[in-house]
Amino acid sequence: MRGTFPNFLMQGHSEFDTVGSLKDWEGWKDAHNIQAPTLLLNGKYDEVMDFVVEPFFRTINKVKWVTLENSSHVSLWEDRERFMQLVGDFLSYE
Numbered sequence: 001m002r003g004t005f006p007n008f009l010m011q012g013h014s015e016f017d018t019v020g021s022l023k024d025w026e027g028w029k030d031a032h033n034i035q036a037p038t039l040l041l042n043g044k045y046d047e048v049m050d051f052v053v054e055p056f057f058r059t060i061n062k063v064k065w066v067t068l069e070n071s072s073h074v075s076l077w078e079d080r081e082r083f084m085q086l087v088g089d090f091l092s093y094e
Contacts, residue, residue, distance in 0.1 A: 028055035037062040039090045043071035043078065064090060 012019030038060050042048045044067055057065045066086055071078035 028059055031056050031059040032061070034060045035062075037090075037093075038064070039087065040065040041068065041075060041083070041086065043068045043073060043075045045072040046075075047073055 012023070038056075040053050040056055040060075040063060042050070042053050042065075046067075050067065053065060057063055068075045068079045068082055068086075070082070075083045
């Protein structure tokens with residue numbers, strides 16, 4: 001339990017229904033304050049679906065959004081080459 005305790009406090013007892021301290025949090029409402037260039041990534045089969053990412057994309061000023069076609073939530077492992085290319089290109093862009 002010790003390793004999952006913070007998650008339990010934030011998420012609650014259910015993986016699918018947030019009832020913890022994050023239940024009323026909507027981070028995209030503060031996303032307009034982000035001034036740094038931002039890379040949004042999600043996978044085609046991700047639990048973080050496009051409708052979740054889209055408000056951040058609309059709200060952040062300097063943003064790039066890529067959906068990785070061959071991955072779900074852990075694209076770093078599922079589509080590592082593409083993931084590393086995207087992150088590398090993003091970090092080296094002037």
